[in-house]
């Protein structure tokens with residue numbers, strides 16, 4: 001009962017129901033999706049997660065205080081439209097966890113010194129290096145089952161290839177609001193076009209003046225990077241998301257897509273998954289603006305060169321010797 005249309009069973013026609021019966025033999029974390037017109041059905045979000053828990057004590061599956069599940073999926077939905085483009089192969093514009101994009105993804109709320117497990121499955125069309133701030137974790141399980149204890153090593157980022165699941169575990173022994181996200185910077189953004197020129201440092205004020213004579217609403221974008229996009233309240237078509245959004249205690253978080261936070265709190269009650277609010281950093285534990293003069297950086301001493309002053313870098317260019325393949 002493997003579900004591959006044409007191979008192990010006939011295709012399931014629209015309106016029909018098929019029955020699958022099997023014994024959940026192995027404890028672990030699994031994913032399921034159609035094996036019929038996959039490209040279309042998966043682009044539309046047809047997929048799910050499956051967890052089989054061990055019946056009793058298992059030598060490689062420890063008990064944890066918190067257990068979180070994320071299924072990574074991605075969509076290509078043009079702003080203002082409602083149907084995902086099913087022909088997109090790689091250039092998706094909405095990167096989601098459980099079909100939700102930040103700030104629509106809940107924070108992971110845990111108690112200080114909780115043992116935490118997070119299961120992350122990837123059914124998108126690219127890999128996702130998933131990164132957690134504040135703690136070090138171990139990969140304790142894959143799609144193939146629990147990892148033997150001697151084969152686990154410390155990580156802060158684990159790459160999850162297409163079709164893979166990684167189960168990570170750690171002790172939440174540092175209080176705070178810790179970022180948890182995909183490390184591909186375009187995956188922590190919502191809908192945007194990528195085929196645009198870089199405008200950083202370009203002074204186009206003269207050009208903008210000319211354009212606004214024809215297009216009064218014309219807006220200069222990207223002169224100083226994309227962070228302005230997080231602060232700007234721009235009218236958007238229905239059924240889309242701003243590129244980066246979400247407010248933190250100190251201003252816009254400038255994130256979207258595959259991003260959320262883990263909130264570790266001393267006072268969080270066992271079993272309580274509710275949001276404790278923003279962390280209040282104790283005095284002396286927060287980065288702050290330096291009010292004074294910035295010291296000159298210390299530089300390595302350099303020998304004086306005959307043609308330059310001390311500190312100049314000398315570059316020597318060697319003539320090609322006639323050999324190829326350096």
Ligand SMILES: [Cu+2]
Pocket residue numbers: 095127128129182183184187258
């Ligand atoms: Cu990613």
